[in-house]
Amino acid sequence: MNEQLIDNLVDQVVAKINEERSFLVEASGRHVHLSQEHINALFGEGYQLTINNYLSQPGQYASKERVTLLGPKGTLHNVVILGPARAASQVEISGTDALALGIKVPVKESGDIEGTPGIVLVNGHKTVTLEKGLIIAKRHVHVSTNDAKKMNVTQGEIVKVRINSEQRSLIFDDVVIRVSDKFATAMHIDYDEANACSFKKGIRGHIVK
Ligand SMILES: [Zn+2]
Incomplete structure (x- = not known):
């Protein structure tokens, strides 16, 4: 085999490995997670969210229910509620949304809402x-335990x-x-973040080390 042929072969193998280690990128719009207590307060005692469509994460869904976010400087209408109900309510918005609402909002990992x-x-x-729970979600990759081994990454x-x-x-x-x-x-x-990279559905990400 000549050198050129070997180089091409190596390129192909590297491309294949990179493709296998790549993952789907999804853009999350502003959304709300609610505790059952807050679902009751907004929709009535014992209310169950209506499933509109399932999301990529197993068991997670977008409901048909919507709420309005009311800030000191502005309001955001028609904000989707994601189900199922969680232990604690949490609202995830973008930096642009935070400016529209007129609230200084920190970048936090989901669930890390103390002091927000x-x-x-x-x-x-x-x-x-x-009283708390308004965050700009820190960008993240959900990785199944199996894929974590293949991708050579660990929790956190x-x-x-x-x-x-x-x-x-x-x-x-900072992902x-x-x-x-x-x-x-x-x-x-x-x-x-999606706008910053001209996001289109189906786009894939690759870890660079
Ligand atoms: Zn996520």
Whole structure:
């Protein structure tokens, strides 16, 4: 075999390995997770969310129910509630949304809501004032336990992820790896991040070390 042939072969193998280690990237719009207590307060005692469509993460769904977020400077209407109900309510918005609401919102991992600002949720005449739980979600990759081995990553690790797009390819730093056997492997970014890389459905990410 000549050198050129070997080089081509190596390139092909590397490309295949990279493809196998790549993952789907999904853009998450602003959304709300609610405790059953807050579902009751906004929709009535014992109310069950209506499933609209299932999401990539097993068991997670977008409901048909919507709420309004009320901030000191602005409101965001028609914000989707994701189910099922959680132990604690949490509202995930983008940096642009935070400016529209007029609230200084920290970048946090999902569930890490101690010390975060609250927000008022409105459904018709019913309102709930959350004392905390308003966050800009830290960009993250959900990784199944199986894929974590293949991808050589561990729970809580911070990685860089390259996104190839037509005009705005970029490398996101500060991406947290979250590993669970309950996860399907996929990266989640918000709409600000999606716009920054000219996100299109089906786009894939690659870890760069
Ligand atoms: Zn996620």
